[in-house]
Amino acid sequence: MTESSPTAAVLIIGDEILSGRTQDTNLNTLARFLGALGIDLLEARTVGDRKAQIVDSLNALRNGHDYVFTTGGIGPTHDDITADAVATAFGIELPEHPEALQILERRYGVEFNAPRRRMARIPEGGTLIANPVTDAPGFQIGNVFVMAGVPKIMTAMLEDVAPRLKTGAVVHARTVRVTGVGEGDVADILTAAARTSRTLSFGSYPFGHGSVGEIGTHLVVRGRDGQEVDAAVVALLADLEAAGIEATTI
Amino acid sequence: MTESSPTAAVLIIGDEILSGRTQDTNLNTLARFLGALGIDLLEARTVGDRKAQIVDSLNALRNGHDYVFTTGGIGPTHDDITADAVATAFGIELPEHPEALQILERRYGVEFNAPRRRMARIPEGGTLIANPVTDAPGFQIGNVFVMAGVPKIMTAMLEDVAPRLKTGAVVHARTVRVTGVGEGDVADILTAAARTSRTLSFGSYPFGHGSVGEIGTHLVVRGRDGQEVDAAVVALLADLEAAGIEATTI
Numbered sequence: 001m002t003e004s005s006p007t008a009a010v011l012i013i014g015d016e017i018l019s020g021r022t023q024d025t026n027l028n029t030l031a032r033f034l035g036a037l038g039i040d041l042l043e044a045r046t047v048g049d050r051k052a053q054i055v056d057s058l059n060a061l062r063n064g065h066d067y068v069f070t071t072g073g074i075g076p077t078h079d080d081i082t083a084d085a086v087a088t089a090f091g092i093e094l095p096e097h098p099e100a101l102q103i104l105e106r107r108y109g110v111e112f113n114a115p116r117r118r119m120a121r122i123p124e125g126g127t128l129i130a131n132p133v134t135d136a137p138g139f140q141i142g143n144v145f146v147m148a149g150v151p152k153i154m155t156a157m158l159e160d161v162a163p164r165l166k167t168g169a170v171v172h173a174r175t176v177r178v179t180g181v182g183e184g185d186v187a188d189i190l191t192a193a194a195r196t197s198r199t200l201s202f203g204s205y206p207f208g209h210g211s212v213g214e215i216g217t218h219l220v221v222r223g224r225d226g227q228e229v230d231a232a233v234v235a236l237l238a239d240l241e242a243a244g245i246e247a248t249t250i
Numbered sequence: 251m252t253e254s255s256p257t258a259a260v261l262i263i264g265d266e267i268l269s270g271r272t273q274d275t276n277l278n279t280l281a282r283f284l285g286a287l288g289i290d291l292l293e294a295r296t297v298g299d300r301k302a303q304i305v306d307s308l309n310a311l312r313n314g315h316d317y318v319f320t321t322g323g324i325g326p327t328h329d330d331i332t333a334d335a336v337a338t339a340f341g342i343e344l345p346e347h348p349e350a351l352q353i354l355e356r357r358y359g360v361e362f363n364a365p366r367r368r369m370a371r372i373p374e375g376g377t378l379i380a381n382p383v384t385d386a387p388g389f390q391i392g393n394v395f396v397m398a399g400v401p402k403i404m405t406a407m408l409e410d411v412a413p414r415l416k417t418g419a420v421v422h423a424r425t426v427r428v429t430g431v432g433e434g435d436v437a438d439i440l441t442a443a444a445r446t447s448r449t450l451s452f453g454s455y456p457f458g459h460g461s462v463g464e465i466g467t468h469l470v471v472r473g474r475d476g477q478e479v480d481a482a483v484v485a486l487l488a489d490l491e492a493a494g495i496e497a498t499t500i
Contacts, residue, residue, distance in 0.1 A: 015453055018291045019423070020281030021470065022455070024274075027296065031270030041268045043303070044296040046277065049453075053293070076434040077454040078441040108434070115437030134459050150459060173269070184326040184358070187365030191328040203265055203299075204327040205272070209384050209400060220271065 005168030005224075008034050009061040010044040011054070013072035013082055014149055018048050026071040026154050033158050038168030038224075039067065049073060054085035062089070062144055067165065072149030074138060076115040083139075086146055087123040097122035100137050107135040130160040140164065169224040174233045178240065178247045179216035182206065189239045190219060193232060199223055200232055218250075255418030255474075258284050259311040260294040261304075263322035263332055264399055268298050276321045276404050283408050288418030288474075289317065299323060304335035312339070312394050317415065322399030324388060326365040333389075336396055337373040347372035350387050357385040380410040390414065419474040424483045428490065428497045429466035432456065439489045440469060443482065449473055450482055468500075 010030050016022040027044050034041045042065065047053045054073075061068045073082030087094040100120040105112050119136045122128065129138035129147060133156050138147040140161075147157045178186055183206045194202040200223040208215030219236065223229045233249060240247040260280050266272040277294050284291045292315065297303045304323075311318045323332030337344040350370040355362050369386045372378065379388035379397060383406050388397040390411075397407045428436055433456045444452040450473040458465030469486065473479045483499060490497040 015451065015472075016455060016470075017277070018281055018294070019421070019472070020278055020285050020291075021423070023278045027267070028270055028273045031268055035270050041270075042298060044268070046294040046296075048292060075454065075456065077437045078444050079451075079453055111432075111435065113434060113438070115441075116434035119434075150456065152459060171269070173271070182361075184363060184366035184369075185361065187327045188363070191365075194328050201265065201329075203329055204325065205266060206325065206400065209402060220266075222265075222269070 006039045006066040006166050008039050008041050008067040008069065009065040010041065011057055011061055011068060011070040012044065012046040013049065013054055013070055014046075015048045015079070017046050017072075025151050026149070029151065029155055029158075030069055030071075033162075035171060037162065037165055038170040039165065040168070049079045049081060051081050051085045051088065054082065055089045058086060058089045058144065062142065066143060068144045069161075070144065070146050071154050074119065074136070074146060074148055076119055076136075080118070082146060083118075083121050083123065086141060086144060090123055090141060092124045092141075094121045094123055096120045097126070097128065097139075100128055100139075103128075103135050103137060129157050132156050132159070171222050171224055172226040172229045173220055173222045174229055175250050176219040176221070176233060176236055176240070176247050177216065177250045178219060178245060179214055180246050181217075182215060183217045186217060186219065186240065186245060189236070189243060189245075193221075193236050193239065196235075197223070197228070197232065199225065200228060202232075219247075256289045256316040256416045258289050258291050258317040258319065259315040260291065261307055261311055261318060261320040262294065262296040263299065263304055263320055264296075265298045265329070267296050267322075275401050276399070279401065279405055279408075280319055280321075283412075285421060287412065287415055288420040289415065290418070299329045299331060301331050301335045301338065304332065305339045308336060308339045308394065312392065316393060318394045319411075320394065320396050321404050324369065324386070324396060324398055326369055326386075330368070332396060333368075333371050333373065336391060336394060340373060340391060342374045342391075344371045344373055346370045347376070347378065347389075350378055350389075353378075353385050353387060379407050382406050382409070421472050421474055422476040422479045423470055423472045424479055425500050426469040426471070426483060426486055426490070426497050427466060427500045428469060428495060429464055430496050431467075432465060433467045436467060436469065436490065436495060439486070439493060439495075443471075443486050443489065446485075447473070447478070447482065449475065450478060452482075469497075 126139040126141040203220040376389040376391040453470040
């Protein structure tokens with residue numbers, strides 16, 4: 001929204017998302033997390049467990065954004081190839097990280113075997129991201145944060161990621177609920193409102209869709225200046241009232 | 251999975267997804283829909299309501315896949331810019347489509363205004379995709395299918411999309427549920443199984459994660475030859491049993 005806000009992209013890795021076996025929720029978690037930090041999430045990609053595709057996507061995203069967050073593919077099995085792909089994307093080695101090795105040895109004891117040892121491989125120069133759920137760490141290399149795909153673990157890892165990020169001014173969002181009319185009935189008012197400001201964004205999200213029950217639309221005003229957002233909401237409510245359209249803030 | 255299967259990509263369009271306001275479910279719906287038709291969904295991207303970003307992403311995806319499915323941005327408000335972006339991506343005009351105009355006039359009657367008229371603009375040569383929920387159509391242009399973002403409408407539009415698609419051999423998936431041990435304990439067995447076939451894929455999806463209750467992992471065998479999948483599952487169960495690991499098909 002402003003030039004000075006950090007930007008971010010998300011890379012979701014896993015055949016299970018593209019096959020439909022799993023409904024991804026990590027993107028939404030990351031979107032809310034980044035929003036709260038004032039970081040603009042501008043793009044997300046979902047790719048399968050294919051190394052070349054991960055490498056290409058990661059290189060496109062890390063060169064275009066301040067931060068990239070990946071989820072998935074850091075477990076012990078043969079289809080967990082994210083660390084390998086990240087090392088290839090950066091053109092660096094993937095040695096065992098002494099601290100990661102310690103963490104995993106402590107966790108698994110006599111059950112620490114070769115597959116689990118794979119999880120200690122961290123791209124050269126990377127730092128660990130703590131995993132308070134199952135211990136096996138994620139890692140940061142450059143502007144890329146590599147996290148688990150299991151939502152509970154991914155979410156827990158964000159605790160260790162947050163302090164490392166530059167933050168921006170938080171985006172304030174307020175919603176005006178319009179009832180009894182459709183999106184098309186408020187579109188002109190919304191367009192006029194949007195023209196009054198270059199720093200605010202105005203979205204419209206209909207509900208009801210002609211089925212039984214109430215119809216209407218949610219108008220969302222977003223901006224980094226809370227007072228500007230508030231003033232725009234007041235003006236929008238006045239415009240809607242003047243047109244005889246029922247609306248309230250929610 | 252085989253060279254002859256059609257491939258697809260999904261382009262999710264909407265600030266509300268990237269801001270975290272809305273949890274996308276359309277990708278999962280599309281993934282299951284395409285899977286049932288034997289079409290390989292290889293990639294998805296999520297972008298905001300920014301024309302240049304939509305144009306660039308669409309051109310990258312439509313040149314790389316047999317089909318592209320977009321969701322979002324085809325309503326009547328100023329932030330609905332998908333049709334404009336698609337026309338720009340193809341380098342073609344965006345005239346009013348006579349049939350779309352008829353449909354919308356019939357739907358809205360005296361409430362058919364200028365914003366709603368925007369929804370009749372279809373890239374030159376495009377064909378309509380029926381919307382049995384709110385009438386306002388989606389459209390197909392070349393190998394790109396442009397659909398609504400509201401999940402109920404998007405899902406309904408797939409009825410009109412399905413007959414237009416080349417199908418492939420359906421991928422069969424069977425799941426082996428391993429309990430009492432973690433992913434790392436079955437990784438070697440799974441890797442060995444994966445090495446026996448170039449046409450099957452083997453995934454591992456842990457559950458439990460060291461919290462209270464049962465731990466284990468789901469091993470998913472996928473392939474286009476159902477008998478080959480079945481045989482691989484039988485072999486996998488035997489290997490797990492030989493290693494003293496509890497496993498059943500689910």
